[in-house]
Amino acid sequence: MLQFFMKGGTPLKGEVTIGGAKNAALGILAAAIMTDEPVLLENLPDVSDINVMLRAISDIGAKVERLDRHTVRITGSSIQTQKVLFDYVRNIRASYYLIGALLGKYKTAEVALPGGCAIGARPIDQHLKGFRALGATTTITDEGALHAEAPALVGRHIFMDVVSVGATINVMLAAVLAEGRTVIESAAKEPHVVDVANLLNRMGARIKGAGTDVIRIHGVEKLHGTYYPIVPDQIEAGTFMMAAAATNGDVLIRNVIPKHLDVISAKLLEMGCTVENYDDSVRVCGNPNKNYTNVKTSPYPGFPTDMQPQIATVLALANGTSMITEGIFEKRFAYVEELNHMGADITVCEKGDVATINGVKGFHGAAVSAPDLRAGAALVIAGLCAEGYTSVSDIKYVLRGYEDFDVKMRGLGAQIVTVSDEKEAEEFILSTGGDCDDLRELQAI
Numbered sequence: 001m002l003q004f005f006m007k008g009g010t011p012l013k014g015e016v017t018i019g020g021a022k023n024a025a026l027g028i029l030a031a032a033i034m035t036d037e038p039v040l041l042e043n044l045p046d047v048s049d050i051n052v053m054l055r056a057i058s059d060i061g062a063k064v065e066r067l068d069r070h071t072v073r074i075t076g077s078s079i080q081t082q083k084v085l086f087d088y089v090r091n092i093r094a095s096y097y098l099i100g101a102l103l104g105k106y107k108t109a110e111v112a113l114p115g116g117c118a119i120g121a122r123p124i125d126q127h128l129k130g131f132r133a134l135g136a137t138t139t140i141t142d143e144g145a146l147h148a149e150a151p152a153l154v155g156r157h158i159f160m161d162v163v164s165v166g167a168t169i170n171v172m173l174a175a176v177l178a179e180g181r182t183v184i185e186s187a188a189k190e191p192h193v194v195d196v197a198n199l200l201n202r203m204g205a206r207i208k209g210a211g212t213d214v215i216r217i218h219g220v221e222k223l224h225g226t227y228y229p230i231v232p233d234q235i236e237a238g239t240f241m242m243a244a245a246a247t248n249g250d251v252l253i254r255n256v257i258p259k260h261l262d263v264i265s266a267k268l269l270e271m272g273c274t275v276e277n278y279d280d281s282v283r284v285c286g287n288p289n290k291n292y293t294n295v296k297t298s299p300y301p302g303f304p305t306d307m308q309p310q311i312a313t314v315l316a317l318a319n320g321t322s323m324i325t326e327g328i329f330e331k332r333f334a335y336v337e338e339l340n341h342m343g344a345d346i347t348v349c350e351k352g353d354v355a356t357i358n359g360v361k362g363f364h365g366a367a368v369s370a371p372d373l374r375a376g377a378a379l380v381i382a383g384l385c386a387e388g389y390t391s392v393s394d395i396k397y398v399l400r401g402y403e404d405f406d407v408k409m410r411g412l413g414a415q416i417v418t419v420s421d422e423k424e425a426e427e428f429i430l431s432t433g434g435d436c437d438d439l440r441e442l443q444a445i
Contacts, residue, residue: 292321
């Protein structure tokens with residue numbers, strides 16, 4: 001089983017380049033099959049979630065050409081089935097975007113219900129509400145798939161009961177090929193919603209208001225091919241910002257949209273770190289005497305729930321007591337036990353939505369396990385700060401959303417490798433000045 005193995009204590013310094021946004025790319029890949037003409041996508045992140053989506057698109061008959069690691073051309077004219085029932089698609093949450101895409105194009109779709117990280121209930125009721133409003137009937141099959149179909153899709157006024165990125169994108173996908181006008185109120189405003197809308201507009205859709213509470217869509221008869229570069233990943237950028245802060249480093253983070261990072265930058269400034277914005281980069285310098293602060297996650301432009309574990313790791317090293325209130329998912333503090341195992345002092349309330357963080361002087365190395373994608377990244381950040389050696393297992397979650405995570409960290413001076421067995425771990429320890437006792441203290445692999 002692959003693990004990250006690291007020796008902490010080295011401030012991160014240098015430059016790192018951020019890849020394309022995974023969350024945007026997943027919706028964009030679904031949108032690309034809605035035309036029979038080729039769609040050329042650039043800045044595609046090479047992570048497991050993306051590769052699963054590409055495999056699913058290929059397996060239903062679309063032509064998928066990987067021109068290089070980050071460029072793909074998709075042609076949807078050869079799609080042979082609207083049923084996406086492969087077991088592997090259950091491993092990613094965003095497989096549900098194929099429902100909106102196929103329903104919009106073919107007026108029928110059947111997709112295996114998705115999985116993803118275990119961070120609480122993420123129901124698809126708002127997706128279903130939107131599809132039904134457009135005229136589709138929806139049922140759950142005995143095989144655990146969602147079946148949707150309609151003789152025709154007709155634009156309607158749809159009010160989302162809760163702000164949902166997934167439902168906003170999914171309904172938008174279906175509505176661009178519906179008859180008439182669709183209005184989505186209480187729409188999600190995240191950058192990846194805007195990116196999917198921008199791609200669809202380049203394909204001939206008529207979408208206005210993406211990035212606001214109200215999205216207006218005038219249906220068109222068909223979409224056409226295009227070229228599109230995917231927006232930089234806000235969460236990957238934020239993760240490296242937090243890593244720089246936690247290790248008291250000095251990192252220039254390239255290929256970003258600083259405006260997308262404003263709320264993250266604001267919290268780092270509150271903690272006493274230095275943040276400098278440039279046209280397409282941001283520089284973060286850590287502060288050994290970080291201040292405490294409070295954080296509440298909320299939909300964009302609020303503080304992202306996907307950055308909550310990372311900022312908790314930084315606040316665990318700050319002076320004083322901080323509080324984090326999780327306003328999106330109810331099981332997002334599964335990583336707390338692992339951080340406490342490394343010396344953090346964090347208590348989660350009985351309800352499970354508020355964490356109280358008492359700052360400590362430092363972490364110590366330990367063997368920990370990643371409970372989900374962003375928590376795994378946070379544990380790596382903790383390991384890079386810790387005294388001694390740390391192993392992070394279950395990194396399959398981290399690989400879902402971060403391309404070359406250990407490689408990029410090494411480029412900043414971190415001592416971190418991916419190991420697959422005890423021998424590789426021992427070689428790393430010996431090469432970094434440790435001995436076999438260090439490996440035994442981590443309870444081996």
